[in-house]
Amino acid sequence: MKLRSLLAALCGPFTPDAGLLFARVTGALLVLHVHGLPKLLHFSDELAHIDDPLHMGRALTLYCAIFAEVLCPILVALGLLTRLASLPFLFLLLVSMLLVHPDWSIADGQFGWLLIIVFGTIAISGAGRYSVDARLRTAVHG
Numbered sequence: 001m002k003l004r005s006l007l008a009a010l011c012g013p014f015t016p017d018a019g020l021l022f023a024r025v026t027g028a029l030l031v032l033h034v035h036g037l038p039k040l041l042h043f044s045d046e047l048a049h050i051d052d053p054l055h056m057g058r059a060l061t062l063y064c065a066i067f068a069e070v071l072c073p074i075l076v077a078l079g080l081l082t083r084l085a086s087l088p089f090l091f092l093l094l095v096s097m098l099l100v101h102p103d104w105s106i107a108d109g110q111f112g113w114l115l116i117i118v119f120g121t122i123a124i125s126g127a128g129r130y131s132v133d134a135r136l137r138t139a140v141h142g
Contacts, residue, residue: 020128024082027118028073031089036069053099068092076122079131086123090116 039046039062052061068088075085097104097112106113127133 015129016125017129020122020125021079021130023118024079024122024127024131025077027115027122028077031069031115032073032077036066036073039066040070051100053095064088065092076119076127079127079133082127082131082133083123086119090119090123093119 043062043066047058047062050058050062050065052058054061056064069092072085072089075081076089093112093116097109097116101109101112
């Protein structure tokens with residue numbers, strides 16, 4: 001029995017859509033838990049410590065970070081406006097990696113770079129079949 005057949009028998013069919021679902025949901029929940037919710041729940045503390053690399057003001061920078069790390073991951077997890085919702089988070093990550101932490105080695109910033117890979121893949125590939133986006137497309141196009 002080939003490996004793929006064995007895995008399909010044990011776990012069900014593997015599809016790129018299932019992989020996109022897994023990447024979307026797990027990546028989004030990780031960002032939400034590690035970055036988004038702490039910023040939202042501890043706004044005052046975060047406001048005192050947040051970097052402002054684009055010189056927009058700390059409050060606006062924090063609001064933008066909360067948008068990118070709370071609302072956008074929720075949309076990505078649902079698969080709603082997925083490609084568009086990936087972009088603010090990717091922008092935030094690139095600003096963080098290139099402007100806030102330019103002294104970090106690849107090893108120091110590996111978590112950020114991996115998130116760029118995950119959300120970049122989602123932005124390029126879209127949400128896949130198991131998403132609100134796909135359901136909306138089906139409803140519109142019949």
